[in-house]
Amino acid sequence: MEHVEPNSEAIHRETDKKTEWQYFDENSNPVHLSKVVHKDKPLIYIYPFGYSRERGVTKKKVHTVELRGWEKIKNIPTSLRSGSTVKLTVGKLKLLMNFIYQSFPEVEKVIVDKNGSSRFSAKTITFNFQDLERVLKAISKETRTYETRKKTAIANELAKVTQKVSPRTTKLSKGALSHHLSFYSDDVSLSEADVDAVLSLISLTPSLNVSVTENFIQTKDKINVAYLDDVIKKFKELMRVKNDNEKNWQSFFESHGWILANIFPFQVVLKGREAYVGGKTIENKEGRVVDFLYQNGFKDNYALLEIKTHNKTLIRKKPYRAPDTFSAHEDLSGAISQCLDQKSTFLTDMGQKYKALDPKVILVVGQKSNLDENQASCFELLRSNQKNVDIVTFDELLEKIKGLKDVLQT
Structure with a gap:
């Protein structure tokens, strides 16, 4: 076997059916089977791990990632890999895995199937790739929204204490409001300020962009009903004094x-x-x-x-x-x-x-x-x-x- 760079990943063994990769330590000794790429079927195994000179190899909580439907590492979508490395601990994948660890504390294996169905059990999570992509896109969208709101909040608070920072506003794009409200349950309590804010938002919308339909009118009525519910509740509380x-x-x-x-x-x-x-x-x-x-x-x-x-x-x-x-x-x-x-x-x-x-x-x-x-x-x-x-x-x-x-x- 040719000399391998220390602290690197390289092919350790190759047969007609598969190629095995190992991680080599500082002495160029193979210490961990890191991935297996099959040649006779579209199947790739990744074995996550950690390594340090002091502690040696440490296995991750999820010790097996199975990728079904891909023949080569380079064919795996970039949402799942960085260069030739598949990692679950970077970016939006890390956020997803943190949630999975909390919801499925016994999980040991993650499967991404290009054509199969998504299935969840205590120790094995199987994602259909399209389902996984939708989840990752949703995470990206929320992360971008959070970053924008965070920067706006910081700028607006600083603008209150110094004229050298200008306050910012964030454009409310089409669909953003309904998307935001979709996170909340139907058990909603609106204050008068909440109602005023929603009605003000509606009044700011150009008339050409609003279809004054029965549904639109009913939406305004629902807002008013929620407000009246709050007024009635406060009225009754005063009546009990x-x-x-x-x-x-x-x-x-x-x-x-x-x-x-x-x-x-x-x-x-x-x-x-x-x-x-x-x-x-x-x-x-x-x-x-x-x-x-x-x-x-x-x-x-x-x-x-x-x-x-x-x-x-x-x-x-x-x-x-x-x-x-x-x-x-x-x-x-x-x-x-x-x-x-x-x-x-x-x-x-x-x-x-x-x-x-x-x-x-x-x-x-x-x-x-x-x-x-x-x-x-x-x-x-x-x-x-x-x-x-x-x-x-x-x-x-x-x-x-x-x-x-x-x-x-x-």
Whole structure:
């Protein structure tokens, strides 16, 4: 046998049926059978290993790679080899094998079959080559996407601390969004910011590129339904609170202003939260503040909206006259008086400065579902005879939101 370069791979034995390759150590001694190429059939065996002078030969976890359908090393696709070497520990193949090691801890052999089927067992993994190529291409795509996002994130964070680095943006190519969402389960919880981002993305798309089909409209409806689910969930959580949580309700309605806006039979624009409506004394005290102040779409009138809590009592439990006549509870009568005072003060102090003919006043308070049949009847009579204050209960608002969701779902 001719002299072999130390620490190299070379042909050790050749017959009519196969060629065997060995790895030669620093003394040019053969120490490991590294691969076998058959001549009588398209079959190649690779035997992965490691070698160092101190430890000698170390076998890899997968000690056999069988390549079916290729006659020569040079014919093996470059996705599986580098030059004349087949390695499972480089690039995307390494990422794949790391996953396989975790999922199949007993694996010892990997087969790549040019024409056969993919099969997975505890100790042997068989890939159809086309299946393997698809997996490797997917890994490459995700790796490129990750690298782009990583560089963009680094640049954007650095741009916040120095003007010498410019922020970057990444182009969202066709199919990228659906591909990204395919990684997530159907159990999705969307925040209002998530919904705004998706709708903003749709609005940025040129109209020529969007087919306004039934499917597109249904997609927008699904987004809105997911958002409404989140709103309903938060609404119910606030309804379960036992203490006085008026400030929490005000914050909730400020975040979801459309809920209150839908109470009005006409278009309104929010002019202010906790708005001053007049009434201060000469000592600059006792000013009236309404929770929400709205202006109508024609800007020739205003509307005052006062928020109490769902825990406020609407009707007294004890009948005013037995058995079925009930009077308003002081929670309700006091709130009505407050609303009337705010309206009167607003007209007196602000009516000349701002166009305000006869401001509409709405009071959100209590829960009608807490009333029995006779109490509910008395409440409806009282409410319908209140010409200056419209009374809406919290559970009625919740039903309005649920009704909107039902419309979108159908």
